Amino acid sequence: MGKTLFDKVWDAHVVDTINNGPSMLYIDKHLIHEVTSPQAFSELEKRNIPIARPDKIVATADHNTPTIDQHLPVKDVLSRNQLKQLTANCKKHGITLYGLGHKYNGIVHVMAPELGITQPGMTMVCGDSHTSTHGAFGTIAFGIGTSQVAQVFASQCLLLSKPKKLRVNVNGKLKGGVLPKDVILYIISKLGTNAGTGYFCEYAGTVFEEMSMEGRMTVCNMSIEMGARGGMIAPDQTTFDYIKGREFAPKGEDFDKKVAYWKTLKTDEDAIFDKEYHFDAEDIAPMITYGTNPGMGLKITESIPNSKDASFEKSLTYMGFEKGETLLGKPINYVFIGSCTNSRIEDFRVVADYVKGKQKAANVNAWLVPGSQQVVKQIKDEGLIDIFESAGFRLRQPGCSACLAMNDDKIPEGEYCVSTSNRNFEGRQGQGARTILASPLIAASVAITGKITDITKELQSLELV
Amino acid sequence: MEKFTTLSSTAIPLPIEHIDTDQIIPARFLKATDKNGFGDNVFRDWRFHKDGSSNTNFVLNNSNYSGSILIAGTNFGCGSSREHAAWALAGYGFKVIVSSFFADIFKGNALNNGILPIQISEEYLQLLLKEVTEKPDTVLQIDLEKQTIGIQGSGSSVTFEIDAYKKLCLLNGYDDIDYLVSKMDKIQAYEMANS
Numbered sequence: 001m002g003k004t005l006f007d008k009v010w011d012a013h014v015v016d017t018i019n020n021g022p023s024m025l026y027i028d029k030h031l032i033h034e035v036t037s038p039q040a041f042s043e044l045e046k047r048n049i050p051i052a053r054p055d056k057i058v059a060t061a062d063h064n065t066p067t068i069d070q071h072l073p074v075k076d077v078l079s080r081n082q083l084k085q086l087t088a089n090c091k092k093h094g095i096t097l098y099g100l101g102h103k104y105n106g107i108v109h110v111m112a113p114e115l116g117i118t119q120p121g122m123t124m125v126c127g128d129s130h131t132s133t134h135g136a137f138g139t140i141a142f143g144i145g146t147s148q149v150a151q152v153f154a155s156q157c158l159l160l161s162k163p164k165k166l167r168v169n170v171n172g173k174l175k176g177g178v179l180p181k182d183v184i185l186y187i188i189s190k191l192g193t194n195a196g197t198g199y200f201c202e203y204a205g206t207v208f209e210e211m212s213m214e215g216r217m218t219v220c221n222m223s224i225e226m227g228a229r230g231g232m233i234a235p236d237q238t239t240f241d242y243i244k245g246r247e248f249a250p251k252g253e254d255f256d257k258k259v260a261y262w263k264t265l266k267t268d269e270d271a272i273f274d275k276e277y278h279f280d281a282e283d284i285a286p287m288i289t290y291g292t293n294p295g296m297g298l299k300i301t302e303s304i305p306n307s308k309d310a311s312f313e314k315s316l317t318y319m320g321f322e323k324g325e326t327l328l329g330k331p332i333n334y335v336f337i338g339s340c341t342n343s344r345i346e347d348f349r350v351v352a353d354y355v356k357g358k359q360k361a362a363n364v365n366a367w368l369v370p371g372s373q374q375v376v377k378q379i380k381d382e383g384l385i386d387i388f389e390s391a392g393f394r395l396r397q398p399g400c401s402a403c404l405a406m407n408d409d410k411i412p413e414g415e416y417c418v419s420t421s422n423r424n425f426e427g428r429q430g431q432g433a434r435t436i437l438a439s440p441l442i443a444a445s446v447a448i449t450g451k452i453t454d455i456t457k458e459l460q461s462l463e464l465v
Numbered sequence: 466m467e468k469f470t471t472l473s474s475t476a477i478p479l480p481i482e483h484i485d486t487d488q489i490i491p492a493r494f495l496k497a498t499d500k501n502g503f504g505d506n507v508f509r510d511w512r513f514h515k516d517g518s519s520n521t522n523f524v525l526n527n528s529n530y531s532g533s534i535l536i537a538g539t540n541f542g543c544g545s546s547r548e549h550a551a552w553a554l555a556g557y558g559f560k561v562i563v564s565s566f567f568a569d570i571f572k573g574n575a576l577n578n579g580i581l582p583i584q585i586s587e588e589y590l591q592l593l594l595k596e597v598t599e600k601p602d603t604v605l606q607i608d609l610e611k612q613t614i615g616i617q618g619s620g621s622s623v624t625f626e627i628d629a630y631k632k633l634c635l636l637n638g639y640d641d642i643d644y645l646v647s648k649m650d651k652i653q654a655y656e657m658a659n660s
């Protein structure tokens with residue numbers, strides 16, 4: 001029987017297997033940040049175990065950092081302490097850290113790919129569930145808990161049972177204005193938030209083949225929102241072109257050798273998946289969510305469904321929505337464009353394209369938070385910053401920001417926020433805040449019109465990625 | 466890690482589905498750099514109103530219900546990988562979580578902190594929820610060695626699945642780090658062969 005992409009990468013990393021038990025999987029890259037690492041460092045210290053491979057760890061500060069005045073000391077004492085600990089821990093153990101203000105600083109899942117740290121065929125982990133993002137490169141990448149962070153510190157390995165395999169195929173041509181974010185919100189709305197639990201997912205079909213690397217990252221990023229530990233897309237010429245020349249990418253002959261290997265990572269024709277789904281690209285439209293989990297999504301023109309389920313009703317009560325109503329025309333006061341799902345340069349290009357020559361609605365507070373310092377630089381170099389400023393927007397500094405609202409970027413209680421992030425859980429963007437997930441394009445249109453607007457017609461005449 | 470063998474306890478019913486780790490422990494409490502004190506903030510925004518007063522409608526504030534077993538709706542622990550959720554539940558005193566489905570990462574985090582996640586059928590979950598809700602002094606009995614959970618005095622019990630290796634870890638109170646570190650020679654051999 002043939003092997004899947006996942007099998008090929010997994011098998012190449014198994015150090016040993018416990019009889020009737022889990023496998024020891026070797027980890028090529030371990031990304032860490034300030035929130036989920038301190039207890040792992042202390043655990044090792046407590047047990048007097050050294051860090052096995054500090055050279056395979058890269059750290060960044062992102063979750064708990066301010067997005068303005070980053071040159072000043074962080075005001076919040078606890079946050080400042082957490083950042084200080086990260087710096088001290090990295091220094092003590094010789095771990096590379098891209099701290100606040102560093103030219104490579106950024107959200108962990110934006111920073112690593114853009115620096116060429118993420119490469120096909122690798123195993124990568126991070127104490128963060130959206131580590132699945134890196135699967136866009138044909139990498140086995142997944143989020144781990146802090147005990148597992150400590151395990152990787154101690155041994156560069158993890159004990160894991162091999163997950164089952166799932167493939168989601170989307171074929172055909174996407175309609176104008178339908179972005180990668182819509183594709184993944186659509187898939188999750190169809191499959192639900194636990195369809196992927198226990199599985200690793202491969203995305204296949206022409207839609208993903210034709211997608212840019214950044215789009216693929218957006219899709220893989222949200223794999224966890226359907227319960228899957230990770231998502232993967234087979235590496236191809238688009239992947240190789242993206243990696244080539246990046247800071248930590250292999251160079252010269254080394255690169256060619258790697259590419260020859262990366263080309264072998266495709267799923268074999270006769271490989272079998274435990275579960276498989278097929279969708280038609282034409283059926284996908286711009287999406288928004290109306291509830292408190294990412295599976296509660298609909299096409300922007302559709303109405304909220306009817307259901308008597310208690311959890312469903314609780315969710316609508318929290319959101320302040322009625323069954324059967326449309327969200328079109330709902331006034332929105334907050335727009336967040338950022339997070340590891342949609343804070344890369346392509347996302348800001350889409351937004352800039354749309355807002356060019358228009359004006360931000362007076363009622364809207366729009367937070368534009370680039371994913372990294374590199375993205376900030378691109379926004380400036382490409383002149384997008386001027387477009388944003390003339391349209392009435394201000395750019396903030398990189399970080400997770402309102403995606404999880406650990407810093408000061410919180411949405412006030414009861415307010416709606418149309419957000420390009422990945423989670424619309426109760427209180428995710430601040431206590432009592434109501435999150436509506438959408439693509440950067442929909443978010444931009446809301447920022448301009450001040451309400452949820454059907455832009456599908458307008459879009460048919462526009463040329464967008 | 467503490468050993469886990471058997472447990473008899475009353476239980477707390479929380480019949481909500483898709484409880485995500487943001488509800489178990491909201492992000493604003495993740496700023497600590499040690500594992501202590503998270504129990505005080507477990508289900509914070511369900512337990513307390515914004516002004517800090519208790520939400521008397523929430524089951525943890527209902528003195529009729531107590532115990533070290535939490536029974537929750539399907540897909541418990543979805544969302545963020547934060548292990549702080551497991552620390553918060555353990556800190557509050559839970560030793561077992563019962564549901565008809567667990568999110569992957571949460572399940573691993575729970576096991577790594579000596580909490581046993583017990584997955585049972587939706588029917589049996591509904592039965593337990595009903596029983597415990599109506600009769601708060603119902604005692605549940607759990608036997609990890611036999612992999613059973615049941616209602617004391619009723620003769621009703623079911624078996625549950627658990628990874629054989631994880632079971633051994635819980636029964637003996639050791640964890641993955643101990644195991645992995647004992648295999649460093651194999652790991653180094655792998656590194657040599659693959660560098």
Ligand code: SF4
Pocket residue numbers: 062063107108109128130339340341399400403404421422
């Ligand atoms: S942007 Fe949001 S989802 Fe992404 S790593 Fe940061 S907190 Fe997690």
